[in-house]
Amino acid sequence: QVQFVESGGGLVQPGGSLRLSCAASGTIFSFGAMGWYRQTPGNQRELVAGITRRGSTIYVDSVKGRFTISRDNAKNTMYLQMSSLKPEDTAVYYCNTDPAVEIYWGQGTQVTVSS
16 A cells, blocks of 8 residues: 655745655655655645656756755655745645556645744
């Protein structure tokens, strides 16, 4: 059974940095493309960064140059390095395959950017 567990969120001041981790059960290499998503109250989850099995990446315009997605297939782990954080980055962050599979959603990790 596939399970993703997100961690690394927290409260950070504007301009600060956080590194999120996504631990996957099973072998993520076999999942192919994966992504980090975020959701704010009243809104749908949006894909903010994606990475293919071989490491090609995509980003939503609002995070380009500030976020970096990476994956370690040997450790079955994916990361999201976030820097120059803004209040509008506040959200619950989730990892999933790309495109997402409904039954794979985990609990997410809360990121709050506030002074």
